[in-house]
Amino acid sequence: MRWTACELHAHxxxxxxxxxxxxxxxxAAKLGFECVALTDHNTMSGLAxxxxxxxxxGIAILPGMEWTTFHGHMVTVGLAExxxxxxxNTGNIHDGVSAVHARGxxxxxxxxxxxxxxxxxxxxxxxxxxxxxxxxxxEAWSGTFAPxxxxxxxxxALWTDKLNEGYRLAATSGRDWHDAAETDEPISVTxxxxxxxxxxxxxxxxxxxxxxxxxxxxxxxxxxxxxxxAAFYRIGDVIPADKRTVTASIGIDFSVRQGHWALADPACxxxxxxxxxxxxxxxxxxxxxxxxxxxxxxxxxxxxxRAELWGIVRGVSALIAFxxxxxxx
Amino acid sequence: xxxxIRANAxxxxxxxxxxxxxxxxxxxxxxxxxxxxxxxxxxxxGRARELxxxxxxxxxxxxxxxxxxxxxxxxxxxxxxxxLSVDDPDGYRGACHRHDPVxxxxxxEHDASPGLMKGKLAAGEWTITLSLHAIVTDSCAYRLxxxxxxxxxxxxxx
Numbered sequence: 001m002r003w004t005a006c007e008l009h010a011h012x013x014x015x016x017x018x019x020x021x022x023x024x025x026x027x028a029a030k031l032g033f034e035c036v037a038l039t040d041h042n043t044m045s046g047l048a049x050x051x052x053x054x055x056x057x058g059i060a061i062l063p064g065m066e067w068t069t070f071h072g073h074m075v076t077v078g079l080a081e082x083x084x085x086x087x088x089n090t091g092n093i094h095d096g097v098s099a100v101h102a103r104g105x106x107x108x109x110x111x112x113x114x115x116x117x118x119x120x121x122x123x124x125x126x127x128x129x130x131x132x133x134x135x136x137x138x139e140a141w142s143g144t145f146a147p148x149x150x151x152x153x154x155x156x157a158l159w160t161d162k163l164n165e166g167y168r169l170a171a172t173s174g175r176d177w178h179d180a181a182e183t184d185e186p187i188s189v190t191x192x193x194x195x196x197x198x199x200x201x202x203x204x205x206x207x208x209x210x211x212x213x214x215x216x217x218x219x220x221x222x223x224x225x226x227x228x229x230a231a232f233y234r235i236g237d238v239i240p241a242d243k244r245t246v247t248a249s250i251g252i253d254f255s256v257r258q259g260h261w262a263l264a265d266p267a268c269x270x271x272x273x274x275x276x277x278x279x280x281x282x283x284x285x286x287x288x289x290x291x292x293x294x295x296x297x298x299x300x301x302x303x304x305x306r307a308e309l310w311g312i313v314r315g316v317s318a319l320i321a322f323x324x325x326x327x328x329x
Numbered sequence: 330x331x332x333x334i335r336a337n338a339x340x341x342x343x344x345x346x347x348x349x350x351x352x353x354x355x356x357x358x359x360x361x362x363x364x365x366x367x368x369x370x371x372x373x374x375g376r377a378r379e380l381x382x383x384x385x386x387x388x389x390x391x392x393x394x395x396x397x398x399x400x401x402x403x404x405x406x407x408x409x410x411x412x413l414s415v416d417d418p419d420g421y422r423g424a425c426h427r428h429d430p431v432x433x434x435x436x437x438e439h440d441a442s443p444g445l446m447k448g449k450l451a452a453g454e455w456t457i458t459l460s461l462h463a464i465v466t467d468s469c470a471y472r473l474x475x476x477x478x479x480x481x482x483x484x485x486x487x
Contacts, residue, residue: 014443016427041426042414043444068426070344070462082421086346086414086458115388115397117343118380119404121462124388150393 009174015041018179025057032257041068078206079105093127108137141173144185186218212236217321268311332475359437366471418453
């Protein structure tokens with residue numbers, strides 16, 4: 001088992017990006033990513049260069065496409081075959097999601113609250129959703145310095161609302177990366193947990209998205225585990241109903257992607273959140289290694305819990321990292 | 330020339346697809362496409378601001394609208410956006426989702442413009458789909474030309 005740093009939303013000159021796929025993969029590798037999804041608008045033609053780009057950059061490329069429709073953008077990852085985006089209307093998006101799933105892919109809402117047409121055509125999600133479980137994820141953090149953006153706060157709140165309503169779906173980040181220009185803004189990373197390292201990284205990464213084995217950050221990698229005397233649960237897992245108490249164990253790994261991020265203010269707060277609000281919060285000091293924080297949790301009434309790391313970033317109080325949920329039956 | 334069309338789109342055509350089919354009687358060496366639309370930009374500043382304010386009502390939370398209006402300029406200028414995709418007799422051959430209002434595209438067995446997929450050009454019915462994502466000017470004229478290039482001649486636009 002290991003966590004792999006992924007960029008899940010990127011474009012090349014096969015749509016409106018400025019980079020070739022090799023340039024994109026190399027730029028991602030330089031930023032400490034091990035995996036990048038190619039999600040060009042409405043085309044998968046860029047994948048013709050996949051193997052060469054992977055070899056040259058030394059990282060994995062996930063096949064994908066961003067459905068760039070009139071009523072919303074939907075990121076699809078993990079499928080090698082095209083699914084037609086042009087049939088989508090506000091009432092039938094589930095047909096599209098089913099077709100993506102049938103071809104082995106996963107589907108997520110891209111930047112659902114970015115301003116829509118005509119400023120950014122189709123960017124705001126206007127599709128009717130009948131069953132949120134049908135979607136694999138919500139891109140909660142879009143762009144750079146994602147946690148301070150109001151559109152992202154709305155997407156994050158949408159995800160939380162759906163968890164509270166009992167749905168089980170993941171939340172990710174995606175830079176919506178179009179050009180090679182460097183930025184000094186914090187870059188989000190979606191860490192995906194690869195369970196079976198003997199399988200190709202691409203397949204395991206997509207499985208991680210499907211199962212919600214996801215942790216998102218602009219800095220340290222935050223993980224969450226839950227233990228009972230008899231069993232052990234990780235992010236994305238479901239704890240059976242008969243477990244009355246569990247020990248939650250939050251890991252904060254400050255050593256990841258060294259040199260690619262920094263916290264000027266080491267004073268942080270780690271929070272265990274749930275459908276019943278904040279279960280516990282503690283102060284932590286950023287260090288250079290891994291910290292483990294254990295908390296006893298009474299499970300009655302809980303349907304999900306996640307860990308959140310808060311702190312001051314560029315002078316602003318911000319969510320630095322969040323795990324995806326561990327669920328309770 | 331397999332297709333040579335001039336037409337106009339209006340704001341009411343936003344969020345619609347327009348399809349143009351053509352027939353390849355025999356497998357071709359290359360298909361060339363010239364597509365352009367004009368104007369690209371909405372120059373009427375007052376109109377652009379009005380459109381944006383209307384979209385803020387729809388897309389921005391009430392408590393954030395004042396700030397959105399203050400920062401309205403960052404969304405200017407507003408542009409028309411039409412993108413093009415191609416289907417051959419067997420299925421999708423890609424899309425060119427980019428903002429250029431003039432696009433010269435080629436698709437052939439060994440090469441294709443970015444966004445399109447190279448490969449054999451089979452005989453049968455082909456379709457060019459224009460996706461009118463947004464038309465913000467009162468009228469937007471577009472032109473679509475499609476022709477076949479044989480192996481010997483380097484195709485010049487007729």
